Amino acid sequence: MINFSVTALVFGVVFLAEFPDKTAVACFIMGTRYRASYVFAGVAAAFAVHVALSVAAGSVLTLFPRQIIRALTGVLFLGGAAMLLTQKDRSDGDTEIRKPGSPTFWKVSAAGFMLILVAEFGDLIPRS
DSSP: OOOHHHHHHHHHHHHHHHTTSHHHHHHHHHHHHSOHHHHHHHHHHHHHHHHHHHHHHHHHHTTSOHHHHHHHHHHHHHHHHHHHHHOOOOOOSOOOOOOOOOOOHHHHHHHHHHHHHHHHHTTOOOOO
């Protein structure tokens, strides 16, 4: 049987932890600009793909020794830091901002899908 007080407590804690997250802000902004059902469809699909890939990758990573995973994580972290430190500033001030076309279901849901999928893969941090 479901304990509703535990469910409410867990929901509240997760809500407070995720509220300032970039994906929540992105969903809020997209929801104010476009139809909420279109945004929800894209975001829900992105989370489904993200969770499925994460579970599959996590299952595969359990087959490797822990030291190899930690070493690979460190190398990837240092590589990302080196890329950020050596990247040149590309803001030339002459960039043109394109206005979005008609907000059809496929355009809005695809934009929400890609935005959330890319943002969520940026959150992958190994914890042990």
